[in-house]
Amino acid sequence: MRRDGLILAFGMAAMVAGAPAARAESPRTAAEWRFDEKVQWNGWTPGGTIQNVAFEADGVSFDGTGSDPIIVGPPFELKPATSQHWVVIDLECPGPGRGELFYTNKTTGQYGGFEPTWMALLNVPAAGRRELTVWPFWSSLGQIIRLRFDPPAGMRCRLRAIRVMELAGEPPAPAWQFGSQVDSWAGFYAATLARSADGLVVRASQPQAVIITPVRPFDASRRSLLQIMAQCPREQTIALYWATQEEPGLFGQPVAIDCGDCGKPAECDLRRFPQWRGTVTHLAIAFGTRGDELLTLKSLSIDENDEHRPYLRLRHLDFTRGMARPGKEAELRIVIEHGGGQALSAREVTLTGDKDTAIVTPRLAIPAIEPGGRVELRARVTPRKMGAAVLTLQLPNGREFTRALAVHEPVS
Numbered sequence: 332m333r334r335d336g337l338i339l340a341f342g343m344a345a346m347v348a349g350a351p352a353a354r355a356e357s358p359r360t361a362a363e364w365r366f367d368e369k370v371q372w373n374g375w376t377p378g379g380t381i382q383n384v385a386f387e388a389d390g391v392s393f394d395g396t397g398s399d400p401i402i403v404g405p406p407f408e409l410k411p412a413t414s415q416h417w418v419v420i421d422l423e424c425p426g427p428g429r430g431e432l433f434y435t436n437k438t439t440g441q442y443g444g445f446e447p448t449w450m451a452l453l454n455v456p457a458a459g460r461r462e463l464t465v466w467p468f469w470s471s472l473g474q475i476i477r478l479r480f481d482p483p484a485g486m487r488c489r490l491r492a493i494r495v496m497e498l499a500g501e502p503p504a505p506a507w508q509f510g511s512q513v514d515s516w517a518g519f520y521a522a523t524l525a526r527s528a529d530g531l532v533v534r535a536s537q538p539q540a541v542i543i544t545p546v547r548p549f550d551a552s553r554r555s556l557l558q559i560m561a562q563c564p565r566e567q568t569i570a571l572y573w574a575t576q577e578e579p580g581l582f583g584q585p586v587a588i589d590c591g592d593c594g595k596p597a598e599c600d601l602r603r604f605p606q607w608r609g610t611v612t613h614l615a616i617a618f619g620t621r622g623d624e625l626l627t628l629k630s631l632s633i634d635e636n637d638e639h640r641p642y643l644r645l646r647h648l649d650f651t652r653g654m655a656r657p658g659k660e661a662e663l664r665i666v667i668e669h670g671g672g673q674a675l676s677a678r679e680v681t682l683t684g685d686k687d688t689a690i691v692t693p694r695l696a697i698p699a700i701e702p703g704g705r706v707e708l709r710a711r712v713t714p715r716k717m718g719a720a721v722l723t724l725q726l727p728n729g730r731e732f733t734r735a736l737a738v739h740e741p742v743s
Contacts, residue, residue: 361416362407362495366391374405375480383487390423390491395482402480403443404493410474412436414574414612415498415545418467420453420480421491423460428483429453432465435479436472445479449579454520455483460491466519466543468574468581470612502545505554505614506632507531519543519615521622531628535619539570543615548576551607552671555636558596560629561588563618569626570617571601575609582606583617596630602642602670641675644668645732646705648724654739657716660691665708665724669700678727682710685721689713697727714738 364373368386377384380397409416418432430453435444449472451465469475475495482488507514509530518524521537533542557571572583584604588597601607614633618626636642647666655661663682669675677699684690691711700706714720719735726732 358496359499360494361409361497363492364404364494365492366490372402376403376405378402381482387489390421390489392487392489393482394487395484398484400482400484402482402490404478404480406476408474408476409495412469412472412475413497414466414468414470414576415502416467416469417496418451418465418478419492419494419496420463420465421460421493422455422463422482423489423491424455424458424483425486425488426455426458428455428486430455430463430483431481432467433479433481434467434469434472434475435477436474438476444477456521460489466574466613468579468613470576471579498545502547502612505546505549505611506634507628508630509628514544516542516544520617529627529629533618533626533628535622535624535626538619538622539617540619540622540624541572541615541617543572543613545613546611548610548612549633551575551601551609551611553635553638554611554633555601555607555671556634557586557599557601557632558634559586559588559599559631560596561626561631562629563588563624563626566618566620566624566626572615572617573607573611574613574615575611577609581613581615583615600636600642601633602636603644605668605670636671638672641672641700641702641727642670643675643700643726643730644670645724645726648722648732648734648736650736651709655714655720655736656739657714657741660711660713663710663712663722665695665710666705667697667700667708667726668705669702671702674702675700675727680708680727681725682712683723683725684712687715687718688720688722689715717741 366373367388371386378401380400382394382396385392431450432453433445433450435449438444451467453463453465503515510528516531519541521535522540522542523534525532567589568585568587570583571586572581574581586599618624646668651662651664678697680695680697682690682693695708695710697706717738717740720738721735723731723733
């Protein structure tokens with residue numbers, strides 16, 4: 332987990348256990364290395380923990396001994412490196428395991444140009460030959476000049492090829508009506524997709540199965556209104572992930588998909604998450620707590636917001652001291668952030684409580700806030716009984732937030 336909330340980076344990149352599914356854009360090969368008895372390592376250099384090497388007509392077999400076997404690739408140039416690239420490793424292993432793919436845009440540094448965070452985890456789900464696909468999301472590096480593959484340790488594997496792939500066509504806009512149009516979504520981790528008139532049906536084989544799609548790059552500050560209609564029995568939330576041109580890896584947050592019996596899409600303004608920023612290039616969805624769930628996506632879109640309306644979010648609302656008790660006045664700490672849109676002029680916010688909570692300071696003045704800024708306020712309330720004090724903060728942009736704060740038993 333990284334930063335605030337549910338922000339996973341899968342080792343600062345992504346791990347996948349299968350090739351991309353059918354998509355609207357045609358993939359093409361940007362770079363390729365094959366391994367066999369004629370070209371042998373084909374410019375790659377194995378480390379000392381790669382033992383018992385045998386070149387064959389359709390690959391190279393070896394034992395990955397020690398805790399960190401490595402194979403370093405030859406210099407090449409991939410420029411510009413974009414988030415529309417992915418790497419396919421044709422590998423055969425006798426059982427499940429984990430590997431790593433490192434990448435770099437330089438030759439200097441402690442590790443010959445490689446950095447610990449410039450990497451993608453590689454998941455080998457089971458025995459057999461598989462084309463393992465990794466989306467590294469390396470566009471922030473500008474170019475890639477070398478790769479390093481760390482195969483699973485403690486087993487004998489056969490490596491047939493390593494390929495860098497790229498999309499040849501334009502990715503779609505972030506709007507889908509599943510079941511009535513061709514879509515670009517693909518299995519990312521432990522997910523099997525099927526398309527029907529009811530929508531995009533995804534079955535999980537592991538907890539937090541993931542599907543992914545490239546999107547036509549867009550400015551997160553201008554497009555943030557998520558609408559999603561989906562069903563997943565026994566699940567009320569999914570995790571929405573995104574990749575940007577500015578940062579490597581995936582970032583995400585949980586979003587609700589259950590709006591009761593409203594029959595309408597669940598809605599969320601993604602500006603509520605501070606990490607929703609930059610130029611978005613990919614979207615992904617993770618779901619499932621047990622690993623056997625069935626997710627049906629009916630529609631999904633991320634629409635433009637009103638750039639002229641300030642977007643405020645509540646970052647904190649709680650008692651300043653650990654315990655509040657009935658009949659005792661308590662202080663609140665409130666932190667409000669400006670998430671996007673125009674600057675906010677000096678205003679007031681209103682604090683209200685339930686019938687068992689007296690509000691000592693119902694109106695609070697806030698100064699002007701520029702986009703990206705924050706303000707901290709203090710308020711005072713008096714809970715009348717133990718349990719929960721339900722407080723509602725109304726912000727000047729029309730939003731309101733409700734929090735239930737614990738009130739502990741009185742002290743005699």
